[in-house]
Amino acid sequence: MELAGVGIDLGGTSVKMGVVTPEGEVLARKEVATPKGPARPAVAELSRVVLQLIQASGLRPERIGSVGVGTPGILDPKKGLVRTASNLEGWVDVPLGDWLANDLGRPVRVINDAHAAALGEIRFGTAKGIEDLVLLTLGTGVGGAVVVGGRVVGGSRGLAGELGHMRIEMSQPRPCGCGLFGCLEAYAGAKNILKRMHEALADDIQEISLLKEKSKVGPLTVEDLFWAAAEGDGIMLRLVDETALALAAGIANLLHALNPKAVVLAGGLSRSALLVEKVQEYLPDLVLNPAYLDDFCVTISSLGSDAGLLGAAAAAMPFPS
Amino acid sequence: MELAGVGIDLGGTSVKMGVVTPEGEVLARKEVATPKGPARPAVAELSRVVLQLIQASGLRPERIGSVGVGTPGILDPKKGLVRTASNLEGWVDVPLGDWLANDLGRPVRVINDAHAAALGEIRFGTAKGIEDLVLLTLGTGVGGAVVVGGRVVGGSRGLAGELGHMRIEMSQPRPCGCGLFGCLEAYAGAKNILKRMHEALADDIQEISLLKEKSKVGPLTVEDLFWAAAEGDGIMLRLVDETALALAAGIANLLHALNPKAVVLAGGLSRSALLVEKVQEYLPDLVLNPAYLDDFCVTISSLGSDAGLLGAAAAAMPFPS
Numbered sequence: 001m002e003l004a005g006v007g008i009d010l011g012g013t014s015v016k017m018g019v020v021t022p023e024g025e026v027l028a029r030k031e032v033a034t035p036k037g038p039a040r041p042a043v044a045e046l047s048r049v050v051l052q053l054i055q056a057s058g059l060r061p062e063r064i065g066s067v068g069v070g071t072p073g074i075l076d077p078k079k080g081l082v083r084t085a086s087n088l089e090g091w092v093d094v095p096l097g098d099w100l101a102n103d104l105g106r107p108v109r110v111i112n113d114a115h116a117a118a119l120g121e122i123r124f125g126t127a128k129g130i131e132d133l134v135l136l137t138l139g140t141g142v143g144g145a146v147v148v149g150g151r152v153v154g155g156s157r158g159l160a161g162e163l164g165h166m167r168i169e170m171s172q173p174r175p176c177g178c179g180l181f182g183c184l185e186a187y188a189g190a191k192n193i194l195k196r197m198h199e200a201l202a203d204d205i206q207e208i209s210l211l212k213e214k215s216k217v218g219p220l221t222v223e224d225l226f227w228a229a230a231e232g233d234g235i236m237l238r239l240v241d242e243t244a245l246a247l248a249a250g251i252a253n254l255l256h257a258l259n260p261k262a263v264v265l266a267g268g269l270s271r272s273a274l275l276v277e278k279v280q281e282y283l284p285d286l287v288l289n290p291a292y293l294d295d296f297c298v299t300i301s302s303l304g305s306d307a308g309l310l311g312a313a314a315a316a317m318p319f320p321s
Numbered sequence: 322m323e324l325a326g327v328g329i330d331l332g333g334t335s336v337k338m339g340v341v342t343p344e345g346e347v348l349a350r351k352e353v354a355t356p357k358g359p360a361r362p363a364v365a366e367l368s369r370v371v372l373q374l375i376q377a378s379g380l381r382p383e384r385i386g387s388v389g390v391g392t393p394g395i396l397d398p399k400k401g402l403v404r405t406a407s408n409l410e411g412w413v414d415v416p417l418g419d420w421l422a423n424d425l426g427r428p429v430r431v432i433n434d435a436h437a438a439a440l441g442e443i444r445f446g447t448a449k450g451i452e453d454l455v456l457l458t459l460g461t462g463v464g465g466a467v468v469v470g471g472r473v474v475g476g477s478r479g480l481a482g483e484l485g486h487m488r489i490e491m492s493q494p495r496p497c498g499c500g501l502f503g504c505l506e507a508y509a510g511a512k513n514i515l516k517r518m519h520e521a522l523a524d525d526i527q528e529i530s531l532l533k534e535k536s537k538v539g540p541l542t543v544e545d546l547f548w549a550a551a552e553g554d555g556i557m558l559r560l561v562d563e564t565a566l567a568l569a570a571g572i573a574n575l576l577h578a579l580n581p582k583a584v585v586l587a588g589g590l591s592r593s594a595l596l597v598e599k600v601q602e603y604l605p606d607l608v609l610n611p612a613y614l615d616d617f618c619v620t621i622s623s624l625g626s627d628a629g630l631l632g633a634a635a636a637a638m639p640f641p642s
Contacts, residue, residue: 074610074612083612132476132477146578146579148469148470148474149469149470149472151470153469153579153580154580155453155579155580155581155582156453156580156581156582156616156617157580157612157613157615157616158580159577159580159610159612159613160577160578160579160580161578162577162578162609163577163578165577165609166487166574166577166578167489167570167573167574167607168488168489168490168491169489169490169491169492170489170490170566170567170570171490171492171493172492172493178609180607180608180609182570245491246491249488249491249503252488253487253488253574254578256480256481256483256484256486256487257467257481257482257483257484257487257575257578258467258474258476258481259474259475259476259477259478259479259480259481260476260477261476261477286488286501288483288486288499288501289395289480291395291404291478291480292478292480294478295477295478296477
């Protein structure tokens with residue numbers, strides 16, 4: 001019988017952990033706030049929770065083999081090092097893999113969080129069995145992963161998959177949170193969509209938008225925007241359209257470069273049926289040849305927020321990844 | 322001793338053929354005009370020349386194993402089929418692989434011409450031994466190939482690598498020859514650069530450009546443009562700058578998506594030192610993180626116009642490709 005593993009999805013606000021079977025079943029899970037402060041004690045705290053989790057799983061400890069961690073930031077996956085991570089304050093050249101391995105007495109693999117999510121989807125999720133695909137995570141920002149021949153592409157330094165920072169606009173580029181200009185994320189990341197929404201509402205002096213009143217009362221969310229668009233709010237519909245067009249252009253770029261069999265959308269915005277529908281409407285006009293869309297699909301992550309945790313566990317398990 | 326092979330680089334105007342050793346030496350070569358007319362007789366004519374070439378190589382026929390063909394257009398590489406090729410008039414669903422195999426009595430592999438060029442570069446050229454790279458061919462149009470883990474990425478239908486049709490402009494996109502808008506090729510393909518040059522010269526009513534006079538006498542080439550820019554012609558320098566910025570943005574997109582170790586530039590424009598220098602100047606300002614440029618290089622094809630022929634031969638040889 002193959003060993004179960006531990007998956008850790010280390011985010012900026014919370015850490016999700018689970019004991020995962022080789023079939024992708026989560027036997028036990030825990031979610032804790034990301035420990036703040038110096039990195040070594042923070043990692044020790046995580047290790048403590050992992051040991052509790054292993055106990056809670058009901059498996060004998062020797063039935064649990066390896067530990068996989070998906071983390072944000074710039075990594076050195078071979079060394080298990082977190083070089084820098086804007087969401088993990090003070091983490092510079094943190095030997096996360098070594099520390100966890102030391103605390104837990106198990107082999108540890110550290111991978112990029114978006115790569116982990118892609119691995120989760122191809123091993124256990126909507127993309128199971130698909131060899132060539134691209135994952136786009138549509139959250140506050142836009143991230144992703146490229147899978148070629150069933151393997152997540154890391155590239156020379158493990159930095160592949162930053163699909164949100166594809167430049168899609170040169171002449172009038174919007175600034176992106178990353179410091180660059182004209183990135184896909186500057187058009188399709190939730191943070192920037194909200195920014196554009198507020199600009200549009202500020203321009204709406206005739207108070208046409210359904211959200212104009214609400215914007216005076218409290219903060220608006222991307223959900224409000226999609227709700228208003230679905231209700232026929234022309235101003236919000238235009239924003240959804242612009243977002244969908246940017247996303248479709250980004251996807252077309254990936255189709256031309258990699259000719260994948262699927263694009264898997266994950267993250268909060270992927271739950272907007274209106275957005276996904278519009279992306280699919282735009283795609284045919286943006287590809288060089290209809291053959292790119294033969295036998296191709298845009299699909300939604302089936303693992304949701306578990307993708308990272310499951311993929312991290314899978315990455316560390318002793319079968320091909 | 323390993324067998325030699327035949328490489329065929331089937332272009333729209335000419336066909337280059339060579340008998341190639343496993344080490345990439347061309348023992349004999351021939352170049353003929355691309356046969357016109359119906360596809361079957363055209364392929365038979367090519368087969369006839371290949372048999373002459375085999376004779377001219379001085380090798381005993383049984384020392385020559387397989388035949389590889391790099392062709393433009395939309396292919397089905399598994400079936401050796403040319404579905405359509407805008408440069409090969411009348412070729413629709415041509416079973417090129419089967420016909421050649423039948424005529425030549427040897428196994429034949431049909432691959433995309435840009436994929437062949439990339440394979441040539443990683444097997445025998447400037448990219449020898451590099452596992453992760455991107456090839457950009459800068460000719461009349463812009464083509465390319467993606468190499469991950471030492472293998473050329475084909476994708477679901479063998480259509481990967483159309484890097485010239487990455488969209489880099491949404492708000493004021495120039496039309497591309499392919500029918501789409503805002504493609505990298507619309508800014509960095511020689512045909513479109515010339516178009517922009519003529520637009521700039523038409524606007525140059527004060528006759529500032531060094532090329533203004535020359536443009537009245539005869540047709541200008543991209544070489545003229547680069548010459549004038551190098552001489553300090555401000556109008557032409559601006560065009561070279563725009564081209565370099567578009568190329569650098571395209572390369573940055575590929576760095577973010579794939580984090581390759583090298584980008585190999587091939588084709589006529591890659592011979593412009595000024596252009597390549599400016600691309601390298603722009604790159605650092607276009608990447609998310611300087612780590613993308615650590616241990617990375619932009620390099621020029623060392624095989625030149627032989628890359629396709631060598632790579633096609635390599636693709637058909639019985640070692641990993």
